[in-house]
Amino acid sequence: MSVRTLPVTRGGIGESVPRVDAVPKAKGTFLFASDLWAEDMLWGFTVRSPHPHARIRSIDVSGALAHPGVRAVLLAGDVPGRKTYGLEFADQPVLAWDRVRYAGEPVAIGAAEDPETARRAGERIVVDYEVLPAVTDMAQALRADAPRVHDFGNVLRHVHIVHGDPDAPADVWVEGYYETAVQDQAPLGPEAGLAIPAPDGGVDLYVATQWLHVDRQQIAPCLGLPAHKVRLHLAGVGGAFGAREDLSMQIHASLLALRTGRPVKIAYGREESFLGHVHRHPARIWMRHGARRDGTLVCVRARILVDGGAYASSSAAVIGNASTFACGPYEVPNALVDGTAVYTHNPPCGAMRGFGAVQVCFAHEAQMDRLARALGRDPVELRLRNALRTSSVLPTGQVVRGSAPVAAVIRRCAALPLPPEAPPAGRGDPRAYPGGCGNVSRGERLRRGVGFAVGYKNIAYSEGFDDASAARVRLRADAAGPIAEVRSAAAEVGQGIHTILAQIARTELGVERVAILPPDTGVGSAGSTSASRQTMMSGGAVQAACAAVREALFARVRRSLARPRGELRLAGGLVLLDGEPVGPIAAFLDEPVEAERVYHHRPTRPLDARGQGEPHAAFAFAAERAVVEVDEELGLVRVVQIAAAQDVGRALHPQSVQGQIEGGTAQGLGLALMEELQLRDGRIRNASFTDYLIPTIADMPPVVSALVEEPEPGAPYGAKGVGEPATIVATAAIVAALRDATGRELNRVPVRPDDLAGLAPPVAPVAPPPPPPQGSGPEPVPWAHGLATGQHELLQEPAHEGAGEDPRPWERTRGGTGS
């Protein structure tokens, strides 16, 4: 009997291969968008409103134009096409004309020979404002006498969910009020891009973004150009977290390039970056939970208010998520959820990691702990008892069809080892105590606490969107053998999608050399790098394209073989027939093989007037346990350990998954303990990394994680997205631990030292929960006013069989076509 080694393909799925961008990023040779440079380029600048609400009486640009080195100054009147844009609704001016609606809104742009001149020129543009009363409080915005942000009012969307009998009696009720502050994505790479005018009258835009195609969908109409003349190329992205879903400098740089005929670069500084992207919605949440004595949940009532700021961005989808996830990953037979997103004159809020689920998780998990206390039950056991599973019915009436290992996630997390006891008081390293490098402690007034949280969210887009992803794969051979070229517009934002796509191509095609071509709009849309969706969606597209390439190659192989029957496989650069090599793959590649495929997720359905539908495609769950130490006198915190268990379907790159859990946890820790964009009268007070604090390595505890692998049916290899769940639960778990340590209520994040030291009482609502606004919902108000753009336009290809002519979600509901 001969010993045979089976050919294997190295670097395929399941292996923690080195990232494709690891070496250049570690060496500092990776080019980020802010490093872009072109011969003869100009530097763009933006003039922004200092007022949250004002009428523009006049703008005098003569001083700037007279400044040597200034090549152009443009105002709203210079926008050749549509004057407004938006990710979902075109309610945001490219440049403000009659009025400004938030402090930081662009009113003029210009281009100059160098950055210093650009800066000086901006200061010479004189805008005469008539300051108007502003509404900067989300509850005030709902009052009839509040200043109107838009002509159609201040309600952006209202979602009303009725499930079962919300008046069902329960043995025990607990009630709470919760607030979350404005968090910023704080990507280290500020917004930047380079627009190069093209000979065909179009423009090539190199930009750091999360979704090239939806950017183009918004840019081209404003430039008055057909889509094919606006070509987008992904520049190096220094983090995104949702901040790059909306446009920032894209239209501005393109306008300036087309006007001057020269390449124009715009790169925001840190302060402008805080003004130039959306933030996480601040929320006010009222919740009532009713349960039976045995701990079974009977009813959840939730009233959610989020502040969308001056423009729609993705607020409609965020309040959709906040409302549909308000009850947590639990079986809740009766529920009443009312969620409202309002317009105010605050800076716009939009997408950020966790997307509406973060805010409600903070509330529903605090409620579960309250309930456990009221019932005298163990909080982990209470969660287990009510955990969702496959076939559970959600408050929207949606049946959970995919994998839902909630109980497994809870059990695995709870079973992870606890950290050692607190160090004895004394002169140890101060970094072992709260306050860290500040040397404030030898262990005085130290209290340890443990908290637990479970949460979940949707993967991919919801409520009827068909956010499909296209990919093209080409298999060819050169002197070095076979190589697979993958062309996908999926934005690599640092999360590692390029590495995953290369792994998938290796596994599917049995080759080790893979080239990931630069993402651009020359290939079909990959959808957004958000909603934890790219591994599932673009991974699915690459897998399908590879399968098509493989089938074409097999057809070739069969044609050239004498013995055409048997099972063909590709591995280790070889073609195998029933496990026996029949030749190198390269031998069959005189001509390259190429295929393009589009991957769709399971279709979803929008919500109806009672919040019923099938809004989500798939779910990912996570649990975290936090151990904290609090200096209860100084109100300082050291998070000692995070234990995390996450439902990942299948880990295609375990190290990346762990990285996402750790990074996601850090962002959740930031919201729990320090991250707050402070607004006063509509103005940001801390637009810098000096005063907007994000966690450092001295704030991050070790994270011990367990990956729960229950494959998701229909997803490539069963993999689920992993980017968001840790962020959702970390905040809730850490604050639960702080409550455990201090006995304080702590109903607002970030928790401040004043709260922990007992200097500030819990936040109380200034008024009772506002009644649901009359006559709106479930469709977003700007929808009814014909403002749908961006995503709505891009995704209007007929989505699925039977989806009807017009798959725009809310129209479909109205037409009653459903699916």
Add this chain to the structure above:
Amino acid sequence: MDVFVPRTLDEALEIKAARPDAVPIAGGTDLMVELNLNRRRPRALLDVSRLAELRRCGREDGAVFLGAGVSYTRVIAELPECVPLAQASRAVGSPQIRNRGTVGGNLGTASPAGDALPVLAAYDAEIVVATRDGARALPWAQFLVGPKQTALPPDGLILGARWRIARGPGSFSKVGTRNAMVIAIASLCLVLDEEQRAVRVALGSVGPTVLRAPDAEAYAAEAMARAGTWDDPAALPAPREIEEWAQRVAGAARPIDDVRGTAAYRRHACAALARRALRWALEDRRAGGRA
């Protein structure tokens, strides 16, 4: 913008006399931020980072001299016996900032949140300032005259700081909402001076400039004298006296509400830090003067 790169102190002082508008730059960790944020556009820069005279550091005639150009990293390595100063240096920024940032720059910026400043105040340090016409030493309180204001003459440079070596324990602590890389919400430096039987305490970030708490200092020194602590480290002032000391220290603070913290919390933190610092000092004396 002109950039001057003098090789000697004399050359630097000549340039400063001729060009008082030339802004000195040492590590640049404050100044370059100002420049990048467009808060300042000096006509000229004067690089003092290569001046050997500013890089001196060590004991000289019963005093410590710390050159203006000495980085925090060097302070930690070369002046470990100055415990509060080393602790303050460790609390500054990140390793990169500690490698570049200097105590002279901290003095030049004169922020009420400068971490080296409460230490210099508690040491009763003198700030040595030079012009072309010579050097003179100013008590720290005459040098730090207000928020971001110093008594440095337009043609002058900071040479360094000098203080008498005092025997006795001490510490520096700073409170911030992050465990590293944070601007102080409140900071405190305590020094016990065994020879003079004095207690000196200075507060940062809780007033327009660094503050001392003379009333609290006198109270603590007397309480220690009453208890016999100066002669017998095991004889401790009463807890009630330590509490009174802490309240008096907090009473010296003149805090405000700002984006970093509330006035109420700052005052509260001053009391907590004062209580802890005195207890630590008393503990350390009992443990054999290790400090």
